[in-house]
Amino acid sequence: MSLVERLVASLTAIITLAAGVAGLALVSGWNGMPWLFDLVAAARGPARLEMGLAALLLVGLALYLLLQVWQRERPPDSLRQTTQLGDVSISLRAVESLVYRAAQQVKGISDVDVEVAAAGEELHIDLSLLVVPDLRVPDVTREVQERVEAYVRETVGVPVNRVSVEVRNIARESRSRVE
Numbered sequence: 001m002s003l004v005e006r007l008v009a010s011l012t013a014i015i016t017l018a019a020g021v022a023g024l025a026l027v028s029g030w031n032g033m034p035w036l037f038d039l040v041a042a043a044r045g046p047a048r049l050e051m052g053l054a055a056l057l058l059v060g061l062a063l064y065l066l067l068q069v070w071q072r073e074r075p076p077d078s079l080r081q082t083t084q085l086g087d088v089s090i091s092l093r094a095v096e097s098l099v100y101r102a103a104q105q106v107k108g109i110s111d112v113d114v115e116v117a118a119a120g121e122e123l124h125i126d127l128s129l130l131v132v133p134d135l136r137v138p139d140v141t142r143e144v145q146e147r148v149e150a151y152v153r154e155t156v157g158v159p160v161n162r163v164s165v166e167v168r169n170i171a172r173e174s175r176s177r178v179e
Contacts, residue, residue: 023055
């Protein structure tokens with residue numbers, strides 16, 4: 001939602017909120033301003049219950065509208081594609097599983113943490129790796145990037161915009177015990 005749309009919706013919500021609060025005040029005994037005498041008479045007469053319910057509805061509607069307008073948009077949790085046969089939705093969790101599988105297949109990777117985010121029609125993939133010792137880290141990370149990008153592009157059919165790799169640590173050598 002653009003800034004202008006948010007401002008218009010906010011102004012509408014504030015006006016609705018003011019009308020609802022004024023209605024509740026009239027129903028609860030406020031005398032109002034001279035030009036509101038007719039409204040006061042209606043609010044205190046036989047239509048008091050209906051007027052109170054309408055005012056309460058206006059207050060609730062205005063608060064809901066304000067919350068919706070200024071609520072931050074959540075990033076999508078799935079990829080949506082339209083095909084000739086209908087819509088396809090692939091969860092980002094499923095893509096994370098594919099990325100994990102592809103990264104684990106690279107020699108020299110001990111552990112992988114994956115985060116996938118959708119950016120329009122493209123994917124951003126962030127990997128945090130635990131690499132085994134005695135291998136060239138730049139070679140391992142480049143192979144991870146290439147394999148993950150190709151595997152996701154081929155499997156999911158969505159372009160990968162970025163594959164960021166962080167080597168969080170070098171794994172300890174596992175020494176086998178001889179007894």
